[in-house]
Amino acid sequence: MVVPRPTLKWYERLYLPALYAGLRVTLGHLFSWRKSGVYGDKTRDQQFKATLNYPEELWTVPPGYRGAPYLVSDSKGNTKCVSCQLCEFVCPPKAIRIVPPGLDGPPADRPPAEKMPAEFEIDMLRCIFCGYCEEVCPEEAIFLAKDYYAGYDPKLMRRDYALTATRRGDLVFNMRELLERGGTHADGHGKWEHKQREADDQQTFPLKG
Amino acid sequence: MPAPATTETKPAPAAPPPIEKIKIKVDGREIEVPKLMPDWQGKPQPTTMLQACDLAGVEVPHYCYHPKLAVAGNCRMCLVEFGTPSMGPDRRPALNDDGTPKIAKSVLPYEPGTPRGAISCATPVSPGMEIYPSSPATKQMREAVLESLLVNHPLDCPICDQAGECKLQEYSVEHGQAQSHFVETKVHKPKAVDLGPRIMLDDERCILCTRCIRFTRDIAGDDALGIVNRGSFNTIAAWSEGGFDNNYTLNTVDLCPVGALTSKDFRFQMRVWFLKETKSVCASCATGCNIVVSSREERIYRFVPRENNAVNDCWMCDQGRLNHRWVGRADRLKDVLVRGQKSTWDVALGDIAGRLHRAAPGSVAIVASARLSNEELFLIKTLADRLGALTDSVPRDGAGDSLLVHGDKNPNSNGARIAGIAGAPMGSRLPQIAEGIASGVIRTLFVLGEDVTRHGISAELLARLETLIVSDILPSATTAAAHLLLPGCAHLEKHGSFTNAGGRVQKFMKAVEPPGDARAEWEFLSELISGKGAPGAAPTLEGVFAKMAAALPAYSKVTWGGLGETGATIALP
Ligand code: SF4
Ligand code: SF4
Ligand code: SF4
Ligand code: SF4
Ligand code: FES
Numbered sequence: 020m021v022v023p024r025p026t027l028k029w030y031e032r033l034y035l036p037a038l039y040a041g042l043r044v045t046l047g048h049l050f051s052w053r054k055s056g057v058y059g060d061k062t063r064d065q066q067f068k069a070t071l072n073y074p075e076e077l078w079t080v081p082p083g084y085r086g087a088p089y090l091v092s093d094s095k096g097n098t099k100c101v102s103c104q105l106c107e108f109v110c111p112p113k114a115i116r117i118v119p120p121g122l123d124g125p126p127a128d129r130p131p132a133e134k135m136p137a138e139f140e141i142d143m144l145r146c147i148f149c150g151y152c153e154e155v156c157p158e159e160a161i162f163l164a165k166d167y168y169a170g171y172d173p174k175l176m177r178r179d180y181a182l183t184a185t186r187r188g189d190l191v192f193n194m195r196e197l198l199e200r201g202g203t204h205a206d207g208h209g210k211w212e213h214k215q216r217e218a219d220d221q222q223t224f225p226l227k228g
Numbered sequence: 229m230p231a232p233a234t235t236e237t238k239p240a241p242a243a244p245p246p247i248e249k250i251k252i253k254v255d256g257r258e259i260e261v262p263k264l265m266p267d268w269q270g271k272p273q274p275t276t277m278l279q280a281c282d283l284a285g286v287e288v289p290h291y292c293y294h295p296k297l298a299v300a301g302n303c304r305m306c307l308v309e310f311g312t313p314s315m316g317p318d319r320r321p322a323l324n325d326d327g328t329p330k331i332a333k334s335v336l337p338y339e340p341g342t343p344r345g346a347i348s349c350a351t352p353v354s355p356g357m358e359i360y361p362s363s364p365a366t367k368q369m370r371e372a373v374l375e376s377l378l379v380n381h382p383l384d385c386p387i388c389d390q391a392g393e394c395k396l397q398e399y400s401v402e403h404g405q406a407q408s409h410f411v412e413t414k415v416h417k418p419k420a421v422d423l424g425p426r427i428m429l430d431d432e433r434c435i436l437c438t439r440c441i442r443f444t445r446d447i448a449g450d451d452a453l454g455i456v457n458r459g460s461f462n463t464i465a466a467w468s469e470g471g472f473d474n475n476y477t478l479n480t481v482d483l484c485p486v487g488a489l490t491s492k493d494f495r496f497q498m499r500v501w502f503l504k505e506t507k508s509v510c511a512s513c514a515t516g517c518n519i520v521v522s523s524r525e526e527r528i529y530r531f532v533p534r535e536n537n538a539v540n541d542c543w544m545c546d547q548g549r550l551n552h553r554w555v556g557r558a559d560r561l562k563d564v565l566v567r568g569q570k571s572t573w574d575v576a577l578g579d580i581a582g583r584l585h586r587a588a589p590g591s592v593a594i595v596a597s598a599r600l601s602n603e604e605l606f607l608i609k610t611l612a613d614r615l616g617a618l619t620d621s622v623p624r625d626g627a628g629d630s631l632l633v634h635g636d637k638n639p640n641s642n643g644a645r646i647a648g649i650a651g652a653p654m655g656s657r658l659p660q661i662a663e664g665i666a667s668g669v670i671r672t673l674f675v676l677g678e679d680v681t682r683h684g685i686s687a688e689l690l691a692r693l694e695t696l697i698v699s700d701i702l703p704s705a706t707t708a709a710a711h712l713l714l715p716g717c718a719h720l721e722k723h724g725s726f727t728n729a730g731g732r733v734q735k736f737m738k739a740v741e742p743p744g745d746a747r748a749e750w751e752f753l754s755e756l757i758s759g760k761g762a763p764g765a766a767p768t769l770e771g772v773f774a775k776m777a778a779a780l781p782a783y784s785k786v787t788w789g790g791l792g793e794t795g796a797t798i799a800l801p
Contacts (some may be wrong), residue, residue: 101387101457101494102387103384103385103386103387103391103499104498104499104502105386107502108499108501119496119497119499120496121495121496121497122492122493122495122496125351131419131701132387133387133419133420133496134387135494136586156387157385180616183672210794214382214416217414217416218416221413221416
């Protein structure tokens with residue numbers, strides 16, 4: 020296919036009008052005295068600035084921001100993920116890789132859950148932060164981490180809009196890193212502990228409950 | 229649902245009398261069904277409502293019914309509403325005003341307003357019967373049955389290997405309801421019970437359909453399983469701890485409609501929805517059970533039997549089923565080696581072609597495994613004829629049984645015989661080859677897929693050869709001695725066909741890629757015979773098959789396409 024080149028008029032060929040049109044946006048910001056909506060919660064000092072001294076100064080993420088997917092632990096520090104691989108299946112860009120435990124793999128942190136992954140990786144360069152994994156997870160074990168649950172580490176969470184590294188491999192987080200960043204997420208129901216308790220109760224006679 | 233009508237029935241005894249047909253209605257549609265249909269043993273029995281619905285193309289959900297097992301009628305999942313023509317006081321069929329027969333729907337005797345369903349798997353049809361598998365009443369019955377099956381069910385789906393192929397999941401979505409009326413604490417039963425060396429049982433998930441019990445008692449002939457305890461505490465148990473141990477136990481894992489019986493080999497290995505399914509045959513004995521190979525990303529996870537009523541029905545033996553780990557072994561041969569140095573196919577095949585061309589007639593011998601495909605054995609025979617080479621295969625005898633396992637452990641002995649590779653009996657020419665090497669008559673040996681040092685051609689003899697060409701999959705003493713080593717493929721890594729002990733020619737399809745530089749034997753053999761890219765070289769397997777069918781009278785009536793998924797039986801010469 021041949022794409023015809025547009026013939027430029029003489030003033031277009033000067034390039035100065037185009038340069039000016041571009042600079043107008045930048046300069047407009049530079050000399051803007053309007054309060055920026057995005058930076059509304061900045062200190063007074065910075066309110067009128069369009070730029071910040073990154074990375075010393077960090078951007079406060081707006082409320083609509085979802086975060087990046089991390090694995091969470093329950094209130095006792097146990098891995099919640101049971102290696103059901105639904106997130107791996109649903110993930111549109113196939114960013115998640117799970118190595119199931121097999122028969123001889125690591126036993127689950129919570130015995131009645133029977134299994135947990137031998138390895139769990141998320142490639143943050145592939146992830147499109149869609150949140151499907153969080154939505155599909157039957158165990159509430161993976162969350163796009165933000166500061167909405169107790170016990171999150173603001174230092175770690177702050178990083179998730181700036182996933183940066185010097186090598187590609189460093190952005191493929193393994194299970195340990197994912198759990199570290201995810202922190203704990205205390206769910207109210209404690210499904211597996213509850214199952215275990217019920218089963219234990221039925222071992223005694225007369226039966227309780 | 230596996231159709232009770234089977235793809236091909238075993239040869240029936242001379243022309244059975246024509247079976248009477250009866251007219252019934254399924255969902256208001258009139259159809260004719262045979263009065264008798266084969267039961268699980270193939271004996272004619274009155275056609276059941278479930279079979280009739282199946283003939284009408286309406287699926288009736290069921291758990292305990294299986295076309296290859298005795299009917300138990302215990303799960304109640306197959307309940308349907310139905311009606312039969314009513315009789316007037318004059319013992320004549322009562323008629324509606326428009327002249328159609330009056331149908332009396334089956335109702336509870338003490339509550340005539342409530343429909344009374346019947347289990348369609350065990351209720352025979354009668355003339356004029358109307359079955360309503362899609363009626364609101366049937367739907368309600370299914371909802372209620374599912375609700376009661378789930379009363380004590382743990383809903384372990386995230387950790388259950390069956391998830392994704394679980395009938396309880398499927399029917400709950402299709403026929404169940406989201407709410408349960410039960411608020412009681414669920415009964416907890418033993419989990420991860422060691423039922424036998426290959427089977428793990430989760431009693432909480434079991435729906436007590438007894439398929440496993442009936443299979444092992446009636447088909448495997450090992451009455452090892454039963455139900456113990458009462459009521460909600462019913463559990464499946466083996467006669468002794470870990471005592472469920474026959475060569476067919478893993479079929480119960482396929483039969484189990486839920487995740488109660490799991491294979492230790494597959495347990496927690498991979499979720500089933502990731503698995504790619506390839507139709508193949510088992511290569512562990514001459515029966516050639518039809519299988520589905522489940523793989524993901526070039527790794528094989530399991531074999532599952534595939535229905536073929538001319539060979540293995542719906543079953544396969546445990547030994548064959550578990551014979552897959554070696555395919556992914558780390559020490560698989562991956563490189564073409566010329567005198568121990570890594571080389572390329574072009575160099576090696578050129579070298580071999582030159583050597584074979586220069587070899588004096590009668591100075592070449594070929595030992596080709598009866599684990600190679602028909603097409604490969606045919607190509608080897610073509611090569612052998614050209615060189616006047618002495619050929620043979622290696623017999624592999626073991627124990628057989630009366631159900632499936634054959635004493636011949638080669639999957640394609642008949643293929644080797646038909647192609648004319650094997651001696652009569654197989655292996656009888658091996659001593660001759662050994663003598664030939666010892667006396668210096670045989671200077672070149674081509675070995676495909678066998679370790680000849682274990683079959684009478686010792687390493688010392690191999691050392692005397694001018695040229696030893698070996699193609700194999702795993703390293704052995706023979707591959708270690710090879711001057712030219714060609715890495716080959718497992719049958720799971722290539723297309724081809726085997727001819728089983730009964731003369732059934734069956735296809736297998738490629739499930740995974742071979743490792744490294746390994747290539748399918750038929751590919752490099754056709755290249756070796758015809759020269760690379762030469763006109764007349766059959767570049768496709770179908771092409772090789774067509775040539776073989778034209779050259780070997782035994783295969784004259786079969787075509788690659790005609791083999792279909794379940795193969796075709798030929799007359800053995
Ligand atoms: S957020 Fe979306 S893209 Fe990222 S890991 Fe989860 S499912 Fe995959
Ligand atoms: S994170 Fe959730 S969805 Fe993903 S494997 Fe673990 S339990 Fe399953
Ligand atoms: S048997 Fe089926 S429904 Fe029950 S836990 Fe397993 S997958 Fe889920
Ligand atoms: S273990 Fe499976 S096949 Fe056996 S009775 Fe229970 S549900 Fe049926
Ligand atoms: S399938 Fe009919 S009762 Fe189980």
